[in-house]
Amino acid sequence: MESDNRPRQEEGKRQEEGKRQRVRANMVNVFIMGKRHVVPEHATIMRAIEYAGHQIIRGAGCREGFCGACGTLYRLPGDYKLHTGLACTTLVKEGMSLTQIPAVPMEKAIYDVEKLRPDVNTILEVYPVAARCVACNTCSKACPQQLQVMDYVQAGLRGDIALVADLSFDCVACGLCALRCPAEIIPHEIGILSKRLFGRHLRKESRELDERIREVRAGKFDAEYDELMVMGKDSLNKLYYGRDMEP
Ligand code: SF4
Ligand code: SF4
Ligand code: FES
Numbered sequence: 001m002e003s004d005n006r007p008r009q010e011e012g013k014r015q016e017e018g019k020r021q022r023v024r025a026n027m028v029n030v031f032i033m034g035k036r037h038v039v040p041e042h043a044t045i046m047r048a049i050e051y052a053g054h055q056i057i058r059g060a061g062c063r064e065g066f067c068g069a070c071g072t073l074y075r076l077p078g079d080y081k082l083h084t085g086l087a088c089t090t091l092v093k094e095g096m097s098l099t100q101i102p103a104v105p106m107e108k109a110i111y112d113v114e115k116l117r118p119d120v121n122t123i124l125e126v127y128p129v130a131a132r133c134v135a136c137n138t139c140s141k142a143c144p145q146q147l148q149v150m151d152y153v154q155a156g157l158r159g160d161i162a163l164v165a166d167l168s169f170d171c172v173a174c175g176l177c178a179l180r181c182p183a184e185i186i187p188h189e190i191g192i193l194s195k196r197l198f199g200r201h202l203r204k205e206s207r208e209l210d211e212r213i214r215e216v217r218a219g220k221f222d223a224e225y226d227e228l229m230v231m232g233k234d235s236l237n238k239l240y241y242g243r244d245m246e247p
Contacts, residue, residue, distance in 0.1 A: 031097040045072055045087040045098055058102035065089040068172030071144075071179070074098035084142045084176040104175030106186050109193075118197040120159030123190060130156060130190055132183035139177035139187050145170050149177045149187045156190045162202055164194035 028041045030048055037052035046063065049056060061067035070087035077095035087100050109126050116122045123130055130153065139149035152167035168191030178186040215221070228236070 028092055028094040028096075030092050030095075033099050034097075039092055041092070041094075043092050045074070045085070045090050045092055045096075045100065046070060048092045049087065049100060056100070059100050060088070063088045065144075066172060068174035070100060071104065071174040071176045072098055072100045073179075084144060084180065086144045086172075086174060089144075101175070101179065104178055104186075106175070106178070106189065109189065111193075113196045113200050116197060116201075118161040118194075118201040120157060122197065123156045123159070123161075123193065126193055127186075127190055129183070129185050133157065133185055134183055136182060138180045138182060139185075142176045142180040144174060144176060145172060147171060152194075153185065153187050153190055156194060161194045161197050164191060165198035165202075168192075168195065 024038065026041050027038045029036055030039055030052075031037075032049055032052050032054070037048070039048040039051045043051060046056065046060060056070075059070050061069035063070075065086055065088060068086070072085050072087040072090065074083050074085065074090075075081070075097045076083065076093055092098075111126055116126075133150075133153050135150060135154060137150045139153065140147065140151070143149050147170060148167055152164045155163040155167065168188065171188050171191050173188050173192070175186070175188065177188065181187065228239075231239070
């Protein structure tokens with residue numbers, strides 16, 4: 001009786017194909033949600049996901065590291081750590097195993113910033129969970145913006161609202177710190193609340209800002225705004241990238 005060799009032949013073909021793909025120049029193997037894909041070696045995680053055939057419907061916004069929509073978890077071969085990063089700015093590496101997180105669940109706190117005082121009682125009233133902080137620094141290690149997240153949470157617990165606003169200024173609200181916090185705190189919510197409190201109650205008066213607000217309210221920029229609203233993508237890009245940047 002003849003044996004059926006087909007399964008072995010199929011497996012052999014699969015292995016050959018695997019080898020062929022691995023040696024293809026300028027490509028790397030990545031595992032996207034558990035499935036291996038061969039993608040360009042200099043791709044960002046976001047580009048690699050799209051190259052692999054996925055359409056990103058949630059979890060992409062600015063694609064330039066500003067909006068925080070694309071938080072991602074990944075592991076690298078031989079490294080026990082669970083890494084965090086933004087999919088639009090983190091490059092793929094050989095053997096990377098990744099999952100992009102479309103959103104980090106959180107409950108919206110409702111408050112009227114006009115009626116709140118800029119102190120620790122407000123932080124604890126709006127986000128009582130903040131008191132659970134054990135100062136482990138896991139949040140800072142997870143932050144793709146390299147912010148001192150634990151320091152600003154602790155500053156909030158001391159009522160130093162100005163320091164929280166300062167330390168959390170560059171937060172993009174990706175939520176990766178919240179995903180990793182063992183105390184279930186959502187640090188960036190404390191940052192956002194503090195920035196609002198600072199802006200409403202603690203900021204020094206600025207004549208320039210007040211003047212600009214008056215101009216906006218008086219409609220000084222309405223014509224320019226209307227022009228922007230009907231401008232094509234190319235013209236908007238040109239304007240955006242050609243804008244004056246602070247050094
Ligand atoms: S503080 Fe948290 S939410 Fe803000 S950028 Fe860092 S990890 Fe993301
Ligand atoms: S990870 Fe959570 S508990 Fe640890 S320092 Fe940050 S906020 Fe505090
Ligand atoms: S898409 Fe905006 S930060 Fe990645």
